[in-house]
Amino acid sequence: MIGKRKRDKSVVSRSTIEDSSDSPSASTDAAHDVFRRYFEAKFQPLKPQSVQKAEPGEGMDDHLDESVTGSDWDGLSEGEEDEGEDEEDQGVEVEVVDHTASYNTKDDLLDKKARKAFMSAKVPSSVTASRSKATSTKDTEKETKKEEGEDALDVQNLKNDLALQRLLRESHLLDSASDLAPTGKNRHKAIDLRLQALGAKTSIFKQEKMPSAHRLGINAKAAMKEDKRRREAKENGIILEKPTFKSNASDAKRRERGVGGPSIGKFAGGALNLSKRDLARVQGPSRRGRGKGKSRGRR
Amino acid sequence: MATSQPPLRFTGHKNLVHRLVLATLTGRTVHISQIRSSSPTNPGLAPHEISFLRLLESVTNGSEMEISYTGTILVYKPGLITGSAAGHGTSGGFIRHELPAGCTRGVSYFLVPLCLLAPFSKSPMKVTFTGPGVITSATPAGDLSVDSVRTAILPLYNQFGIFNNIELRVLRRSNIGAHGKGGAGEVQLVFGHQVRLPKTLHLLNPGRIKKIRGVAYSVGVAASNNARMIEVARGVLNPLVPDTYIFSDVSSAPLVPAPERNNASAKKKFGLGFGLSLVAESSTGCFFSADVVSPPSGGQPPEDIGKNCAYQLLETIAKGGCVPPAAASTMVTLMTMGSEDVSRLQIGRAVIADENLIQVARDLSKFGAPGWGIRDAAGENEDGDVIISVVGRGIGNVGRKVA
Numbered sequence: 001m002i003g004k005r006k007r008d009k010s011v012v013s014r015s016t017i018e019d020s021s022d023s024p025s026a027s028t029d030a031a032h033d034v035f036r037r038y039f040e041a042k043f044q045p046l047k048p049q050s051v052q053k054a055e056p057g058e059g060m061d062d063h064l065d066e067s068v069t070g071s072d073w074d075g076l077s078e079g080e081e082d083e084g085e086d087e088e089d090q091g092v093e094v095e096v097v098d099h100t101a102s103y104n105t106k107d108d109l110l111d112k113k114a115r116k117a118f119m120s121a122k123v124p125s126s127v128t129a130s131r132s133k134a135t136s137t138k139d140t141e142k143e144t145k146k147e148e149g150e151d152a153l154d155v156q157n158l159k160n161d162l163a164l165q166r167l168l169r170e171s172h173l174l175d176s177a178s179d180l181a182p183t184g185k186n187r188h189k190a191i192d193l194r195l196q197a198l199g200a201k202t203s204i205f206k207q208e209k210m211p212s213a214h215r216l217g218i219n220a221k222a223a224m225k226e227d228k229r230r231r232e233a234k235e236n237g238i239i240l241e242k243p244t245f246k247s248n249a250s251d252a253k254r255r256e257r258g259v260g261g262p263s264i265g266k267f268a269g270g271a272l273n274l275s276k277r278d279l280a281r282v283q284g285p286s287r288r289g290r291g292k293g294k295s296r297g298r299r
Numbered sequence: 300m301a302t303s304q305p306p307l308r309f310t311g312h313k314n315l316v317h318r319l320v321l322a323t324l325t326g327r328t329v330h331i332s333q334i335r336s337s338s339p340t341n342p343g344l345a346p347h348e349i350s351f352l353r354l355l356e357s358v359t360n361g362s363e364m365e366i367s368y369t370g371t372i373l374v375y376k377p378g379l380i381t382g383s384a385a386g387h388g389t390s391g392g393f394i395r396h397e398l399p400a401g402c403t404r405g406v407s408y409f410l411v412p413l414c415l416l417a418p419f420s421k422s423p424m425k426v427t428f429t430g431p432g433v434i435t436s437a438t439p440a441g442d443l444s445v446d447s448v449r450t451a452i453l454p455l456y457n458q459f460g461i462f463n464n465i466e467l468r469v470l471r472r473s474n475i476g477a478h479g480k481g482g483a484g485e486v487q488l489v490f491g492h493q494v495r496l497p498k499t500l501h502l503l504n505p506g507r508i509k510k511i512r513g514v515a516y517s518v519g520v521a522a523s524n525n526a527r528m529i530e531v532a533r534g535v536l537n538p539l540v541p542d543t544y545i546f547s548d549v550s551s552a553p554l555v556p557a558p559e560r561n562n563a564s565a566k567k568k569f570g571l572g573f574g575l576s577l578v579a580e581s582s583t584g585c586f587f588s589a590d591v592v593s594p595p596s597g598g599q600p601p602e603d604i605g606k607n608c609a610y611q612l613l614e615t616i617a618k619g620g621c622v623p624p625a626a627a628s629t630m631v632t633l634m635t636m637g638s639e640d641v642s643r644l645q646i647g648r649a650v651i652a653d654e655n656l657i658q659v660a661r662d663l664s665k666f667g668a669p670g671w672g673i674r675d676a677a678g679e680n681e682d683g684d685v686i687i688s689v690v691g692r693g694i695g696n697v698g699r700k701v702a
Contacts, residue, residue: 115546121468123453
């Protein structure tokens with residue numbers, strides 16, 4: 001089928017050439033151009049030998065054609081056919097991919113990151129390399145700018161977060177009228193809260209010195225409150241946590257002594273007084289204790 | 300323990316370095332005779348072998364070596380591998396090892412065995428190779444380039460749990476000098492990960508090649524040589540692996556002093572040339588490398604070198620298995636030094652049939668390592684790969700045992 005069409009085609013072109021030889025030079029050029037275009041479109045992939053082979057056959061057909069049909073009509077049909085054929089040719093044009101010489105030059109623009117990662121003294125590990133490859137894009141500048149922007153945004157977000165947390169925690173201190181940054185008494189309270197949140201043992205508002213009666217009163221009140229709470233809970237059948245007895249830790253532990261003082265005994269009136277316990281401590285465990293049954297005559 | 304045992308006897312100069320490494324690792328005395336005894340012109344130990352003995356002496360403590368008058372007999376009694384301990388010939392933490400001008404082997408000849416010793420040393424191994432014999436490029440003798448050592452050999456230690464603080468710095472590049480002797484490069488090895496025992500290895504899946512990296516280096520010649528090598532090599536490799544990048548490294552030629560009669564401080568350029576190192580990494584972490592370098596006599600266009608190197612890489616990959624021939628002895632030795640457990644490794648048939656690897660296996664068995672179990676690889680095994688099972692000796696690091 002295709003071969004036949006080809007031949008048909010060539011017939012037409014040939015006839016135009018012969019026409020053009022009769023007609024003026026302008027039409028000769030046009031026809032020549034058409035022929036050239038057609039030839040290029042059709043025969044470039046073929047070897048020159050095959051082209052030459054095709055020609056004698058064409059000549060025979062040519063004569064026949066000329067004798068049968070008028071040259072004008074031929075020209076018209078040739079034009080139409082030629083255009084259609086041209087379009088068809090362009091539509092199915094074979095894409096030529098040459099692997100031997102060229103490669104995608106875009107890939108050649110290596111990002112410096114990959115180069116740095118590979119060419120450093122370190123052993124290139126596949127994990128880091130792939131990660132860097134994943135992050136690296138063709139235009140690293142944009143990336144860095146983006147990162148900078150993200151960093152700034154992160155910092156801003158963190159700040160806002162902190163402010164919100166503080167507001168939530170300290171909002172009970174604030175009057176509705178005052179702004180976010182507390183002042184005066186409220187500021188001190190807010191700072192106290194923050195200190196406690198950071199791990200301060202006691203509040204800075206805790207009163208340390210007060211009259212003895214005052215303190216006793218406070219303790220008694222606290223004890224009474226606790227007692228009441230427990231009693232009521234018991235009456236209502238609610239089980240509470242076990243009461244914690246405040247062990248008098250300060251008695252059991254040794255008192256904090258000054259630096260440079262005697263490590264044993266009590267210094268009073270220019271003399272070091274040692275109690276019996278102190279003496280026992282200095283002397284160490286008695287022999288009797290160790291000897292168990294082997295008591296000598298001393299007893 | 301080593302003193303009570305009689306020395307192991309070997310003959311010939313082949314595989315000398317690996318035998319010395321094994322002797323050091325196992326603590327056995329070796330007696331190597333008939334070293335090039337049949338050569339009328341150059342009998343005995345070659346300059347690079349003497350250099351390696353010096354290197355061994357500087358990284359160990361208590362080694363003794365005796366070389367016969369002609370150099371054809373060597374007795375080596377190994378000591379403890381100390382690495383670059385302070386006050387033991389180190390300056391700035393680095394042992395400085397100078398290679399003589401007559402050295403014909405690349406610096407990888409020293410680096411690869413040194414890296415085998417390094418994980419078992421007492422302190423970090425830091426060595427600077429310098430002097431007029433340091434060839435950083437590949438050599439016609441078959442040595443790898445430093446780039447291949449760094450990118451194809453050192454990553455293998457990762458499989459044995461040795462990965463921290465390992466660096467190979469190329470301070471100055473150099474190709475092979477005139478007449479195929481010497482270079483003038485400078486290389487620093489930092490091997491800071493010492494282990495008691497390397498991990499047991501099970502590498503049974505070669506995977507698929509996922510990326511190819513490479514370094515094209517030219518020393519003292521035009522950078523366009525690099526571009527030409529890269530162009531051709533990528534032309535071959537790119538259709539097969541799209542993720543192919545070859546980096547270019549251009550450096551000026553090192554200057555070596557060459558005093559003349561009227562100019563005592565004259566210097567001349569040394570070790571010019573160019574070369575290409577390619578490394579393919581598979582999806583399971585296997586590395587295959589190829590190295591081609593311009594011959595010292597010159598006369599080979601960079602296109603040829605690029606093409607040869609690409610084809611060599613493809614050939615290495617085609618041999619199959621998880622290790623290329625260049626890395627096989629390293630892998631096998633580390634497996635043998637591992638804990639008393641069976642480690643398995645898939646190896647291409649052509650790789651295990653290699654004369655070198657068979658010699659390694661014989662040496663290992665002579666040093667008391669149990670034999671290998673060999674069976675055909677399971678699964679779809681088109682290349683006819685085999686799996687070798689190696690039982691570790693559990694010796695590991697003697698220095699670590701005490702510490």
